[in-house]
Amino acid sequence: MIDTATIIPLDNxxxxxxxxxxxxxxxxxxxxxxxxxxxDGVDWLPALSFAALDAQEMLxxxxxxWPVALTDETGRAHPLIMVGPVAVLPDRQGEGYGxxxxxxxxxxxxxxxxxxxxxxxxxxxxxxFWGFTNEYTRGWDLPGxxxxxxxxxxxxxxxxxxxxxxxxxxxx
Numbered sequence: 163m164i165d166t167a168t169i170i171p172l173d174n175x176x177x178x179x180x181x182x183x184x185x186x187x188x189x190x191x192x193x194x195x196x197x198x199x200x201x202d203g204v205d206w207l208p209a210l211s212f213a214a215l216d217a218q219e220m221l222x223x224x225x226x227x228w229p230v231a232l233t234d235e236t237g238r239a240h241p242l243i244m245v246g247p248v249a250v251l252p253d254r255q256g257e258g259y260g261x262x263x264x265x266x267x268x269x270x271x272x273x274x275x276x277x278x279x280x281x282x283x284x285x286x287x288x289x290x291f292w293g294f295t296n297e298y299t300r301g302w303d304l305p306g307x308x309x310x311x312x313x314x315x316x317x318x319x320x321x322x323x324x325x326x327x328x329x330x331x332x333x334x
Contacts, residue, residue: 167259169266172211172224179221180213187249196306197282201228201244204331210243212266214250214259223250223259225267229332230280232302234324241332242315243271245281261291268292268316278317280329288314301326 172180184192192198210227225248231239245267250259268279281294288294294314302313305328317323 166217167222167262168215168219169212169262170215171208172206172213172226173208175213175221175224180224183221183224183251184247184249186251188247192247196304196308197244197246199305200230200329201331203333204229207243210245210267210270212263214263216254222254223248223263225249225260225263227267227279230329231332231334232280232324232327232329234327238324239332239334240322240324240327241277241334242329243277243279244329245279246283248283264288264292276318278315278323280313280315282308282312283314285311285314292316298323298325303328305330 206226206228212225213221214223216222226246228244229241230244231241233239245264248260248263271277271279279294280299281288283294285294285296294316296311296314298317298320299313299315300310304313315323
């Protein structure tokens with residue numbers, strides 16, 4: 163586990179360093195993944211996106227959050243926040259940086275009117291620590307291939323979630 167980590171706003175980090183870290187964590191082919199299509203054309207949200215520095219102030223991890231929407235069958239867009247990627251350098255994974263980044267990001271949500279959060283990830287891990295589930299996403303679709311079991315949502319009131327829809331960038 164991490165002894166000393168510093169979590170800072172991601173917009174304080176050189177974007178080239180962030181891209182290098184993402185390439186190391188996910189390989190350059192990451193841009194072909196469906197998650198990139200979901201958030202295509204929108205910028206990440208600075209208030210919810212962070213970087214993790216180790217004790218030597220080296221960038222070891224990042225988290226980005228994005229404005230997306232689930233467009234239901236009537237054409238109505240329901241805004242959501244897409245969490246991820248959560249990226250940690252491969253040789254530093256398992257030390258707690260990803261968990262610290264997730265906790266930092268989710269703690270910044272406005273509790274007065276939190277938008278549902280969606281992510282693609284391991285349901286057991288993200289469910290255990292932060293309450294993400296795939297229970298309400300079975301009728302959702304994405305603009306590319308995806309494992310339906312890994313499409314997760316976290317929402318204080320699941321009744322507001324449409325049972326069916328297409329996930330994509332929030333352009334409204």
